[in-house]
Amino acid sequence: MSMKPMVPCKHPGCPELVPSGTKYCEAYKALRIEEVRSAASRGYGAEWRKASKRFLQVHPLCVRCMMQF
Secondary structure (H helix, E strand, O other): OOOOOOEEOOOOOOOOEEOOOOOOOHHHHHHHHHHHOOOHHHOOOHHHHHHHHHHHHHOOOOHHHHHOO
16 A cells, blocks of 8 residues: 655745645644634635625626726
Protein backbone atom coordinates (compact mmCIF):
# COMPACT_ATOMS: atom_id res chain seq x y z
CA MET A 1 0.00 0.00 0.00
CA SER A 2 1.54 3.30 -1.08
CA MET A 3 1.22 6.42 1.03
CA LYS A 4 1.04 10.02 -0.15
CA PRO A 5 4.27 11.95 0.34
CA MET A 6 4.62 14.55 3.07
CA VAL A 7 4.21 18.18 1.92
CA PRO A 8 5.72 21.41 3.26
CA CYS A 9 3.83 23.47 5.84
CA LYS A 10 1.99 26.36 4.12
CA HIS A 11 3.26 28.97 6.60
CA PRO A 12 5.88 31.16 4.84
CA GLY A 13 9.41 30.08 5.73
CA CYS A 14 8.43 26.98 7.73
CA PRO A 15 10.52 23.96 6.71
CA GLU A 16 8.37 21.34 8.48
CA LEU A 17 6.73 18.55 6.51
CA VAL A 18 3.09 17.67 7.18
CA PRO A 19 0.91 14.80 5.97
CA SER A 20 -0.77 15.33 2.61
CA GLY A 21 -4.13 17.07 3.07
CA THR A 22 -2.88 19.03 6.10
CA LYS A 23 -2.01 22.69 5.59
CA TYR A 24 0.04 23.62 8.65
CA CYS A 25 2.40 22.00 11.14
CA GLU A 26 1.51 21.92 14.84
CA ALA A 27 3.55 25.07 15.51
CA TYR A 28 1.46 27.20 13.12
CA LYS A 29 -1.91 25.44 13.23
CA ALA A 30 -3.03 27.53 16.23
CA LEU A 31 -2.26 30.75 14.34
CA ARG A 32 -4.43 29.69 11.41
CA ILE A 33 -7.46 28.35 13.27
CA GLU A 34 -9.96 30.18 11.01
CA GLU A 35 -8.57 28.43 7.93
CA VAL A 36 -8.78 25.03 9.57
CA ARG A 37 -12.43 25.33 10.67
CA SER A 38 -15.14 24.61 8.11
CA ALA A 39 -17.12 27.46 6.58
CA ALA A 40 -20.30 26.24 8.27
CA SER A 41 -18.67 26.30 11.70
CA ARG A 42 -17.57 29.90 11.02
CA GLY A 43 -21.19 30.96 10.42
CA TYR A 44 -21.41 30.62 6.64
CA GLY A 45 -24.32 28.20 6.48
CA ALA A 46 -27.18 27.81 4.02
CA GLU A 47 -28.82 31.13 4.98
CA TRP A 48 -25.60 33.05 4.36
CA ARG A 49 -25.03 31.31 1.01
CA LYS A 50 -28.56 32.27 -0.15
CA ALA A 51 -28.07 35.90 0.93
CA SER A 52 -24.67 36.03 -0.75
CA LYS A 53 -26.05 34.65 -3.99
CA ARG A 54 -28.90 37.22 -3.97
CA PHE A 55 -26.47 40.08 -3.28
CA LEU A 56 -24.16 39.04 -6.12
CA GLN A 57 -27.09 38.82 -8.54
CA VAL A 58 -28.11 42.39 -7.69
CA HIS A 59 -24.52 43.71 -7.50
CA PRO A 60 -22.49 41.79 -10.13
CA LEU A 61 -19.60 44.30 -10.13
CA CYS A 62 -17.44 45.56 -7.29
CA VAL A 63 -17.60 49.23 -6.19
CA ARG A 64 -14.43 50.13 -8.10
CA CYS A 65 -15.70 48.60 -11.33
CA MET A 66 -19.04 50.41 -10.93
CA MET A 67 -17.16 53.74 -10.65
CA GLN A 68 -15.90 53.28 -14.21
CA PHE A 69 -19.44 53.27 -15.63
